[in-house]
Amino acid sequence: MSSERIGTAVRQATDTKHVLIGSDVLAGSVAELFERSFGHAAAVVVADQTTYGVAGELVAQRLAGAGREMIEPHVFPGRPVLHADGENIEALVDSLAGHAAIPVAVGSGTVNDIVKRASHQTDRPYMCVVTAASVDGYTAFGAAITQDGYKHTLECPAPRAVLADVSVLSGAPAPMTAAGYADLLAKVTAGADWIVADALEVEAIDPTVWSLVQDPLREATARPAELRDGDAGALDGLIEGLIMSGLAMQAASSSRPASGAEHQFSHLWEMEGLGMDPDSDAPPLSHGFKVGLGTISSAALYERLLASDLTKLDIDALTGAWPSWEETERRVRAAHPTPGLGQAAVEQTKAKYVGADVLAQRLARLRERWPQLAERLQEQLSGAAQLRRQLAAAGCPTTPSEIGLDEGRLRSTYRRALMIRSRYTVLDLANETGLLDECVAELFHPGGFWSAEGVG
Numbered sequence: 001m002s003s004e005r006i007g008t009a010v011r012q013a014t015d016t017k018h019v020l021i022g023s024d025v026l027a028g029s030v031a032e033l034f035e036r037s038f039g040h041a042a043a044v045v046v047a048d049q050t051t052y053g054v055a056g057e058l059v060a061q062r063l064a065g066a067g068r069e070m071i072e073p074h075v076f077p078g079r080p081v082l083h084a085d086g087e088n089i090e091a092l093v094d095s096l097a098g099h100a101a102i103p104v105a106v107g108s109g110t111v112n113d114i115v116k117r118a119s120h121q122t123d124r125p126y127m128c129v130v131t132a133a134s135v136d137g138y139t140a141f142g143a144a145i146t147q148d149g150y151k152h153t154l155e156c157p158a159p160r161a162v163l164a165d166v167s168v169l170s171g172a173p174a175p176m177t178a179a180g181y182a183d184l185l186a187k188v189t190a191g192a193d194w195i196v197a198d199a200l201e202v203e204a205i206d207p208t209v210w211s212l213v214q215d216p217l218r219e220a221t222a223r224p225a226e227l228r229d230g231d232a233g234a235l236d237g238l239i240e241g242l243i244m245s246g247l248a249m250q251a252a253s254s255s256r257p258a259s260g261a262e263h264q265f266s267h268l269w270e271m272e273g274l275g276m277d278p279d280s281d282a283p284p285l286s287h288g289f290k291v292g293l294g295t296i297s298s299a300a301l302y303e304r305l306l307a308s309d310l311t312k313l314d315i316d317a318l319t320g321a322w323p324s325w326e327e328t329e330r331r332v333r334a335a336h337p338t339p340g341l342g343q344a345a346v347e348q349t350k351a352k353y354v355g356a357d358v359l360a361q362r363l364a365r366l367r368e369r370w371p372q373l374a375e376r377l378q379e380q381l382s383g384a385a386q387l388r389r390q391l392a393a394a395g396c397p398t399t400p401s402e403i404g405l406d407e408g409r410l411r412s413t414y415r416r417a418l419m420i421r422s423r424y425t426v427l428d429l430a431n432e433t434g435l436l437d438e439c440v441a442e443l444f445h446p447g448g449f450w451s452a453e454g455v456g
Helices: 005-013 026-037 047-065 086-094 111-120 174-187 187-199 207-214 224-228 232-252 261-271 287-306 316-321 325-335 339-352 357-381 384-394 407-419 426-432 436-444
Strands: 020-021 043-048 070-076 102-107 127-130 140-146 150-153 161-165
Touching: 005 020, 005 207, 005 232, 020 026, 020 232, 026 047, 026 102, 026 127, 043 047, 043 111, 043 174, 047 070, 047 102, 047 127, 086 111, 102 111, 111 127, 111 140, 150 316, 150 407, 161 232, 161 384, 174 187, 174 224, 174 232, 174 287, 174 384, 187 207, 187 261, 187 287, 187 357, 187 426, 207 232, 224 232, 224 384, 232 407, 261 407, 261 426, 287 357, 287 384, 287 407, 287 426, 287 436, 316 357, 325 339, 325 407, 339 407, 357 426, 407 436
Parallel strands: 020 161, 043 070, 043 102, 102 127, 127 161
Antiparallel strands: 140 150
């Protein structure tokens, strides 16, 4: 861990005050970290059956051994598979209502999101003990919660203190570590999307926040094969990068520093239940694995756009063909017939919809700035094939069939995903320039990136 980097990020964060990453730090430091963060408050460990055995019981023992008042642990069942949803949050809220103890979330992303939201609803801070380097949401300011078939990021404070013991992380199932790698590598395309939004004056880049994510990114993602082999140094870099991403989201009060079109792909698939079988004891397809394929998909679209000369855009033709809001709403509802998802998609699309006059100004800006913007994007991005190789080396799926997608569903996602979030990304850039359908067709044509030849 780079103490200087983490220290800089914590100073920018709004909620997290202490972060400790290292090997064999759990047993010797968890009690001291809790006291430094919460004084003499009582504590309650929250985990599931698996993570309680991995680290939760030790956390409880060490806190109690230091003289801490302990409430009986809240341990979620191991089966069925635990989800961050309203039912589990309410169960924990009911449990926390009986005392004033500080929750200590011991687990991966799901446990953390449940505790994060429940702590917010019971008006208390909490601590997180990480058991897998699987997501960037540990230190994020919000919790990803599924309600009524739609995945929401509900606002709630991040943990006040985070402890990640690399020795514990090394024992996590390999697919969880691989998923974390995919979630971190996604910052390559997420960064490109922020560059586009900044250049078009949609959402300005905060240089300090940008550096928290992007400065350590290449180093943290440079060793996927070593990570797969369990190298402690590679794992240390991965968890640091994931935690830095969450701290950056705190500093920005937004997920923009860490999430772009690749997450829109993933969120759509998650809301439609991809890789989730309620009748199976197998864990659901991870968020990171879906994000990984979304990252490849986004990079492939960028490659097609970067092959175009956007200095020659016909602005009059594009604005003349631009649909009204009424027509746009009709298209969104047709693309998302599921009631809860459809209404949410309409609201998200409306939040970023612009009329023809504003579009004309934006396209004129794009046409003028395209040479410099294209150069900056080339510097930021890795090629889709390169990203695929990195993900494969880390043990991630890299083709649609590996996560249960057929060609038609992946192809339609390029248009449908842009409708579910108000964030401006490469999907909006391609749509507003009239090139989205053309670029996607090229990706699936014989010899294109997603053709049988390209995938092979």
